[in-house]
Amino acid sequence: MTAMPSTELPANRRDIxxxxxxxxxxxxxxxxxxxxxxxFMFSTSLKTAGQVYDLRLIPAAPTFDNYLKVLGDGRFMQWFFNSTFIALTVTVSNVFFDSLVGYTLAKFEFRGRYFIFLAILSTLMIPTEMLVIPWYLMSSQLGWLDTYWGIMFPGMMTAFGTFLMKQFFETVPNDFLEAARVDGLNEFTIWWKIAMPMVVPAISALAIFTFLGNWTAFFWPLIVTTSKELYTLPVGLSSFAVEQSIKWEMIMTGAALATIPTLLVFLVLQRFIVRGVMLAGLKG
Amino acid sequence: MAKIELQGLVKEYAKTRAVHGINLTIEDGEFVVFVGPSGCGKSTTLRMIAGLEDISGGNLLIGDEVVNQREPKQRNIAMVFQNYAIYPHMTVGQNIGFGLYTSKLPKAEKQRLIEEAAKVLGLEKLLDRRPAALSGGQRQRVAIGRAMVREPAAFLFDEPLSNLDAQLRAQMRLEIKRLHHRLGTTIVYVTHDQIEAMTMADKIVVMRDGHILQVGTPTDLYEHPVDIFTARFIGSPSMNLVSGTLSAGGLAIEGTKWDGGKLDFPDAPIKIGVRPHDLIVGTEGPGLTLSGEVVAVEPLGSETLVHLAVGGETVIATAPGRVVPKVGSTLAARAEPGSLYLFDAATERALGRA
Structure with a gap:
């Protein structure tokens, strides 16, 4: 048997x-x-107060003392809890309400549907800074200042989330919903049992955006809270900076700890974004 | 099981009328196929029966009860969709069982029904699989299983085979037909494929522009089409049509010869229809003889379809056997007396056979 001439180029002759x-x-x-x-944030968190301005990336004598101090400080844990509670509640609320409204706008024909959608979209054009004053006045009159609800209410449902979910629900073929209708399901169950599992990538994206947005929110929580027990993590960490001399190593340690949940949320949810489940039930 | 009656059924979208007051009775246990080109109103009619479209006028009766205002679930019908619509996030077993979601049967009984349906459809070993791991034919079977498990009064099929390849389609046609024999449930089936209609139906309903053109058995429609549209729609390849004139009991057609005796029709310009399988190459005798140049051939193995250019029109004839005529040669093809269909050239309505 004779050897066939190779058609492959040697590795070093491949085009660059x-x-x-x-x-x-x-x-x-x-x-x-x-x-x-x-x-640098992680590096500084491992330095002592005296080493903070030594800009070496790897500290000469790394120490976990700052972490022990921050975690041992009851205020940090309280702020951490506040941020977690608020970010989770607002995320769940957004996923539920934005999806419900998005689904209704995408899949039901009713008079004024287009107008309602435009009205919701138009709120995206108003900057948060303009809304803060009416929010504050409203919170003040309704007794919501210095409450969890006061921090959360502006974000419980968002125009962006509604828009995102509406666009995704529009890609869900009506056949799925009609099949369920013929099978005798009511409209709420169709939304919950059939439509929602088909937009899991969108729900994951919305959950990540909402969680991160609320986890890092600073401006509104700073305005609406005066009691330190209700501070969220970003507001609490900033108070580290102003209450005495600026303790950079402590602020960086707090910030480093604050990034952990966001990383976790992303790691857990990102695979759902990538996984496109919807088309599997349709024609091959 | 139930009889379905459409009494002057109308569907209007804004100012457009999609279905123009159609009347039809579908007997209990009958397999009825709605056939017609896209936009003829067949799917809309099916969706009105299912309760997925509001009825703009007329009455819909299922089992002698008017159900115009009833929700789909109250009509006790099951539907299989073109895209299968099986839920991707559920296993095969869950998908089939979903048809029983609102049923109050005990869990064990539901499981038994699921397994029974899976057995009938050959899905027993796939119950734990997700739809993504199934082939097109298996997915379609799951969709049928979900419909079957509810033991509905009627099955509605909306072009269920159009996404399958030709071989699988033929197999599924047979399976659905067998299922109908086994269950004996009324089936209303929509398709644009006349082969599906011919092979499966007890009764075919031909629709066009929101009207029913003809209702009958497959043989009725093939042998006695009421107009040119139905004649050309039913049968594959489509019926050939050539223009001609009836005069003094004879047929005058450019490029052809009529030798089939005196015809008992009044003089008029007509269209003469002849099915490709009735127009045989290389035979001699009485009837209609067409001759022309071979412009294309389609060998099918046991026979060859020959496209002949006759008087400016192309007609398809059949050459029996395995000899394939040459393109460019001149051939004559003959249709026996009695195999022709005559249509009025102006109204396109059938005049009779010749």
Missing amino acids: RPGPIIAWTVLLIGGLIMVTPLL
């Missing part, structure tokens, strides 16, 4: 294409720009 090299270089630079502050 500039496209991927440029793309990787740009991505690398972008990644470094974003990661560097985070690395």
